Amino acid sequence: MKNIVIGQYIPGKGLFYRMDPRTKIISVITLMIAIFLLGSIPQLLVAFSVCAVMMWVGNIPVKRVIRGMKPLIILLLFTFFFQIFFNKEGKLLLDEVMHVTVVSVLGIVLWTIIWRLLARIGKFKTVLLLAYIMGIFVLFRFLPFGYSFTTFRFAIYEKGIEMSIFVIIRLVIIISLSTVLTLTTKPTDLTQGLESLMRPLKIIGIRSEDFALIISISLRYIPTILDEAFKIMAAQASRGADFAEGKLKDKVKQVISLLVPMFIIAFKRSEDLADAMESRNFVPGKPRTRIHELRFGWTDIGVGVFTLAALALTIVLKVIG
Amino acid sequence: MAIHFQHVSYQYPSGSYQFYQAINDISLSIPSQGEMIAIVGQTGSGKSTLAQHMNALLFPSSGSVDIFGSTIRQKRDKKISYNHLRKHVGLVFQFPEYQLFEETVQKDIMFGPMNFKISAADAAELAQKAIVQVGLDETYLKRNPFNLSGGEKKRVSIAGILALDPDILVLDEPTSGLDPKGKSQMMELFTAIQKQTDKTIIIITHDMDLVYRYMDRVIVMHEGRLIRDESPDRLFHRKNLAELHLDYPETISVLAAIKAQFSLDIDIYQKDMDAALVELRRAVGK
Amino acid sequence: MSYIEVKDLSFSYTGKRMILKDISLSIEKGEWVAILGHNGSGKSTLAKAMVGLLEPNQGTIAYDGVVLTNDTAYDIRKKVGIVFQNPDNQFVGVTVRDDIAFGMENLMVPQKQMLEMIDFYSEKVGMKDFLDKEPSTLSGGQKQRVAIAGILAMQTQVIIFDEATSMLDPYARRDLIEYIQKLNQEGITVIMITHDINEAMYANRLVILKDGTIFSDGDKWSLFKQPEIFENSHLELPFSLKLAAALDDSLPEEKAVKDFLWQSISNT
Numbered sequence: 001m002k003n004i005v006i007g008q009y010i011p012g013k014g015l016f017y018r019m020d021p022r023t024k025i026i027s028v029i030t031l032m033i034a035i036f037l038l039g040s041i042p043q044l045l046v047a048f049s050v051c052a053v054m055m056w057v058g059n060i061p062v063k064r065v066i067r068g069m070k071p072l073i074i075l076l077l078f079t080f081f082f083q084i085f086f087n088k089e090g091k092l093l094l095d096e097v098m099h100v101t102v103v104s105v106l107g108i109v110l111w112t113i114i115w116r117l118l119a120r121i122g123k124f125k126t127v128l129l130l131a132y133i134m135g136i137f138v139l140f141r142f143l144p145f146g147y148s149f150t151t152f153r154f155a156i157y158e159k160g161i162e163m164s165i166f167v168i169i170r171l172v173i174i175i176s177l178s179t180v181l182t183l184t185t186k187p188t189d190l191t192q193g194l195e196s197l198m199r200p201l202k203i204i205g206i207r208s209e210d211f212a213l214i215i216s217i218s219l220r221y222i223p224t225i226l227d228e229a230f231k232i233m234a235a236q237a238s239r240g241a242d243f244a245e246g247k248l249k250d251k252v253k254q255v256i257s258l259l260v261p262m263f264i265i266a267f268k269r270s271e272d273l274a275d276a277m278e279s280r281n282f283v284p285g286k287p288r289t290r291i292h293e294l295r296f297g298w299t300d301i302g303v304g305v306f307t308l309a310a311l312a313l314t315i316v317l318k319v320i321g
Numbered sequence: 322m323a324i325h326f327q328h329v330s331y332q333y334p335s336g337s338y339q340f341y342q343a344i345n346d347i348s349l350s351i352p353s354q355g356e357m358i359a360i361v362g363q364t365g366s367g368k369s370t371l372a373q374h375m376n377a378l379l380f381p382s383s384g385s386v387d388i389f390g391s392t393i394r395q396k397r398d399k400k401i402s403y404n405h406l407r408k409h410v411g412l413v414f415q416f417p418e419y420q421l422f423e424e425t426v427q428k429d430i431m432f433g434p435m436n437f438k439i440s441a442a443d444a445a446e447l448a449q450k451a452i453v454q455v456g457l458d459e460t461y462l463k464r465n466p467f468n469l470s471g472g473e474k475k476r477v478s479i480a481g482i483l484a485l486d487p488d489i490l491v492l493d494e495p496t497s498g499l500d501p502k503g504k505s506q507m508m509e510l511f512t513a514i515q516k517q518t519d520k521t522i523i524i525i526t527h528d529m530d531l532v533y534r535y536m537d538r539v540i541v542m543h544e545g546r547l548i549r550d551e552s553p554d555r556l557f558h559r560k561n562l563a564e565l566h567l568d569y570p571e572t573i574s575v576l577a578a579i580k581a582q583f584s585l586d587i588d589i590y591q592k593d594m595d596a597a598l599v600e601l602r603r604a605v606g607k
Numbered sequence: 608m609s610y611i612e613v614k615d616l617s618f619s620y621t622g623k624r625m626i627l628k629d630i631s632l633s634i635e636k637g638e639w640v641a642i643l644g645h646n647g648s649g650k651s652t653l654a655k656a657m658v659g660l661l662e663p664n665q666g667t668i669a670y671d672g673v674v675l676t677n678d679t680a681y682d683i684r685k686k687v688g689i690v691f692q693n694p695d696n697q698f699v700g701v702t703v704r705d706d707i708a709f710g711m712e713n714l715m716v717p718q719k720q721m722l723e724m725i726d727f728y729s730e731k732v733g734m735k736d737f738l739d740k741e742p743s744t745l746s747g748g749q750k751q752r753v754a755i756a757g758i759l760a761m762q763t764q765v766i767i768f769d770e771a772t773s774m775l776d777p778y779a780r781r782d783l784i785e786y787i788q789k790l791n792q793e794g795i796t797v798i799m800i801t802h803d804i805n806e807a808m809y810a811n812r813l814v815i816l817k818d819g820t821i822f823s824d825g826d827k828w829s830l831f832k833q834p835e836i837f838e839n840s841h842l843e844l845p846f847s848l849k850l851a852a853a854l855d856d857s858l859p860e861e862k863a864v865k866d867f868l869w870q871s872i873s874n875t
Contacts, residue, residue: 188701220701223743228419234378235419238412239481240436242404244397250436257432260422264467268418269696276697279658279689280710280757281681289715291708291722364746364776471646498773500645500802501843527776530846566778571846575868582867594846598853605860 008068008182014059015299016184021193023300027307028181035173037314039321041162044169050310051173060180068179069172073126076171081133083164090159098137098154102146107139189292191215196294210284217273225266232261323353323489323521324375324410328384331370341379342367345545351375351523353389353488357515358523359532359553362542363566368525371542372491375523376410377403389488408437411487415494417466417478426452426469426477427462433485444484451480454517456510472503476510483514490514491523496531504528508535533557533570534592541565554590572597608672609633610796611657611765616666618652626652628819630666636764639797641807641827644816645841650800651692653816654769657798658689670765685714687765688758692773694750695742703729703745703753704738710761721760728756732786748779752786765796772806784809804837805845808872815840831872847872 016024038044055062069076115132119125137154185193195212202208233243241254282288332343344367351358360368373379374386377393386393389409397403414420423429430448435441452461455476461469466477475495482490495511496504508531515522526532532539533553541549541556543565549556556562557573569577576589576597587604591597611634618627626649634640644650655661657668659680668675670683688710691697700706704725711721729735732752742750751771758766768787772780788809791797799810807813813830815823817840823830830836834852837844844852851868854861 188705216701216705217699220698220742223741224695227743231414232419234373235412235414237378237404238376238407238414239420239433239485240404240407241432242407244399245402245404253432257420257422261419264422265418272691272693272696273699275655275660276691277699277709278660279684280699280761281684281713282709283681283713286713287715288712289718289721290712291705291718291725293718363778500841502841503646568777575847575850578871579864579867583864594849594853597846597850601850601854601864602861605858605864 008064008179009186010061010064010183012059012184014184015303016058016060016180018297018299019184019303020294020296020300021185021189022196022294023296023303024181024185025190025193025197027303028177030307030311031177032174034311034314035170035177037318038170039318041166041169043317044166044173048169048173051176055176055180058180058184060183064183065176065179068183069175072171072175073129076168077129077133079167079171080164083167084156084160085154087160087163088155088157090157090162092155093158093161094154094156096141096154098140098152099144099148100140100150100152101144101148104139104143104145105149107143108136111135111139187219188216191219192290192292192294207285209288221269225262228265229258229262232258235261322350322387323389324351325387326350326374326384327386329374329381329386330383331374331379332382341370341373343545344370344374344542346384347371347547348384349540349547349550351489351521353521354519355515356521356538357511357536358521359536359539360523360525360542361527361529361532361539361567366542367545368542369493371540371547372412372493372523372525375489375491376412377406378412405437407487408485409487410489410491411482411485413479413482413490413492413495415497417471417474420478420481421466421474424465425462426464426466426480429466429477430462430481430484433481437485447484447486448480451484452477454483454514455480456506472499472507475499475507487520489521489523491525493525494527495524496526496528504531511535529557529568530570530572533572541567557590576601610636610671612667612669613657614667614669616653616656616663616668618649618656618661618663622664626819627656627663630819630821632814632821632824634796634798636796637791637794638812639791639799639810640812640814641799641801641810642814642816643801643804643807643840643842645802648816648840649819650802650816651769654689654767654798654800657767658684658687685761686763687767688761688763689767689769690751690754690758690771692770694747694754694774697754698742698750701741702738703734703740703742706742706753707757707760710757714761724760725756728760731759732756746779747775748783751775751783755786755790759790759795763795765798766790767798767800769800770802771799772801773803780806802842804842808845815842817841828873845872 035044035047038047055065111132115128118128182190191212195208198206198208198211236254236257237243241250241257243254243258246254326347326349329347330343330345331341342365360371362368370379374381374393375388377386377388380393380397381395383395388406391403391406393403421429423432427445427448430451431441431444434444434447439447448462449459452459457473457476461473461477466474469477479492479495496507499507511522511524512535514520524536536553539549539551539553539556540547548565557569562569572591572593573589576587576591579585579601580587580589583605585604588600591600611632613630613632616627616630617625619625630653642650642653652661656663659675670686673679673683675683698706699709707725707729708721711724716724725738726735729738732755734749734752734756737745737749745753755766772783775783784806787797787799797810799806801807808827810827812825813823813827814821815830815836822840823836831844831848834844834849847868851865854865856862856865
């Protein structure tokens with residue numbers, strides 16, 4: 001039984017909560033484009049500071065933004081190392097021969113075991129992972145003993161370091177921007193904003209109202225369906241099909257015993273729901289009024305102007321630079 | 322004692338989404354033979370949470386549960402298998418839709434036994450026995466469980482647990498959604514199973530008439546606490562059941578009204594129509 | 608002509624087994640009719656047909672003289688709403704406010720007016736403090752109240768309750784019935800589909816379905832005096848009525864108790 005958080009929205013007050021979701025969506029997209037137009041680390045650092053000030057002004061909990069980055073740590077690490085290893089431009093900073101030998105491989109096995117044991121403690125997992133990756137290189141470099149399977153060159157160039165830092169800052173800014181959006185906007189407002197923005201797509205036959213209704217009904221039923229899934233799991237566990245136990249072979253049957261009831265209940269539910277909606281005069285494709293109406297306010301104008309100015313500035317910088 | 326609760330509490334860390342009602346400091350013993358036990362209490366009083374501790378589906382936040390010699394404490398120990406406990410304590414959920422999934426009734430009933438490494442041939446035999454036990458005939462075995470009526474589905478889901486031959490059978494609101502006839506048939510079925518096999522049968526219910534008429538012992542839950550554990554007779558002799566959101570059985574409340582109206586010397590604690598009529602005639606005849 | 612006229616209605620899903628056979632019913636404005644029947648008697652099918660969710664094979668349903676067809680269904684559903692059995696499967700909105708609004712949104716009610724109506728009707732069903740709550744935090748009884756508010760906000764005159772209390776516990780059930788009683792007193796026509804006679808006692812008139820046909824239709828007092836009707840249609844009378852029926856009229860003491868029992872029923 002895990003916590004259920006649909007979306008990352010946390011209730012609160014402040015600048016960004018007062019904004020119309022449409023302004024927020026467009027601003028975030030525009031600012032992201034602007035960030036991509038920036039070409040140097042100093043420029044990005046300025047943008048980063050602006051971002052930090054924005055979050056401070058908007059009273060955004062920094063902890064939550066950092067937590068929002070956690071799932072993307074692998075991506076960040078990957079980009080970082082990718083740039084360091086494969087960018088071969090600029091001055092050569094480091095050039096070492098790596099030895100894949102009996103001793104270094106054994107060392108790495110030992111190192112892996114130590115890493116896994118330490119990881120069990122549960123804290124500083126990211127730092128540990130980084131230390132582990134670094135450690136592998138140290139071991140390859142300084143343990144050239146025993147039978148050697150092969151060797152390879154490990155070189156770091158100036159541009160590699162620069163680019164890896166550049167890319168990381170850019171990603172961090174972009175993730176923070178989107179986190180600000182999801183932290184301060186209810187999932188329902190987000191879908192309504194998207195719906196409203198996608199309305200012009202009607203020309204090519206995409207009905208954004210349907211899309212929004214589907215999303216909002218899904219949001220409404222996620223807790224119900226999860227609750228049900230747990231109950232079905234408990235019911236099947238009572239018949240000896242415990243999902244926390246059992247071999248892989250048994251798992252297949254267990255999954256079927258979970259999925260079939262879930263689907264059957266879901267079909268029944270969608271029938272019931274369709275009846276309930278129809279009986280309350282819902283007709284697909286017919287125009288409806290809305291209980292939540294989106295309205296632009298002064299904040300939206302302010303933020304809009306700021307966004308446009310930021311975009312204009314980056315374009316100017318791009319052209320001059 | 323087959324199941325023994327010692328100061329069991331269950332709650333969620335604050336802030337997380339709650340599927341189960343909390344229970345608080347529950348101590349209780351359940352024998353493996355011969356008792357018909359009702360668990361009653363208003364919605365949200367923790368009845369289902371209590372029941373799911375009986376076969377180690379839930380693990381207590383504090384305290385311990387002994388189930389047929391295994392002790393269940395906080396948190397699941399990943400090295401220990403709890404699965405075998407479900408064979409001792411069979412739990413039937415309120416909605417048969419939660420468990421039916423095979424294309425025939427037979428296969429569905431066999432699912433449980435086969436999870437406990439019983440051979441297909443033996444499981445088929447158990448299925449045959451179970452379907453008769455729940456009052457359906459063998460022709461049902463070949464039918465698709467999804468084409469059955471609500472009452473029949475309920476019986477098949479009970480057969481799916483009975484086939485495990487549990488020592489204790491726990492049923493969550495087995496009569497809900499059934500019409501009056503279906504209800505009494507279902508209760509007669511449990512009494513028959515209990516008489517035949519001498520298993521302990523535990524039923525979660527809101528229906529006080531059924532409790533009074535069929536059960537030997539009643540456990541009352543209120544806001545997560547166990548506040549009564551006694552005979553139905555004793556419970557319904559109490560004056561303040563409304564505070565616990567419990568009703569009196571119809572026989573008692575009707576006879577009580579008559580007694581008050583006519584100041585009769587009448588024993589209002591009658592379990593069924595015939596007994597009530599005899600007592601009423603005796604009282605007015607004087 | 609009555610407000611609701613069901614005439615020779617027949618329905619079958621497959622064309623073979625008839626679920627409803629030649630049902631004819633007239634219901635006046637402001638009535639409270641309980642449609643009683645055992646599981647599988649066709650009562651829920653009748654409810655769905657009455658709001659145009661199922662198309663009958665034969666026969667007609669008319670509201671205020673207008674026959675229910677695909678073309679008239681939209682307008683008729685402004686007059687008649689339905690509350691279903693499963694509280695969870697009819698809650699469309701993400702919050703209570705959104706759910707009450709759903710029907711009005713479909714009727715193109717302007718936002719400002721919707722907000723006023725939501726205020727008014729959520730107060731009426733006692734859910735005003737819950738407007739921002741999500742359905743997963745509500746009890747079954749609360750969800751059913753929200754469903755009622757959503758229907759009332761559409762200005763309906765008739766509400767059909769299709770076993771709307773069967774998934775609630777006895778307290779929540781009584782609570783809801785007492786609320787429905789209030790609605791009926793305010794002029795809402797109530798059609799209550801149920802197999803629970805204790806619930807049907809609140810109605811004025813009982814229609815008993817058995818195997819897809821109307822087995823009995825009449826004033827509840829006249830029907831209660833014929834216990835065999837209920838026995839023959841797999842229904843069970845409440846204990847007090849069974850006891851009353853068993854008592855002997857010729858003995859004055861028993862007659863007195865019997866009269867008392869009858870009287871106490873009429874007080875509910």
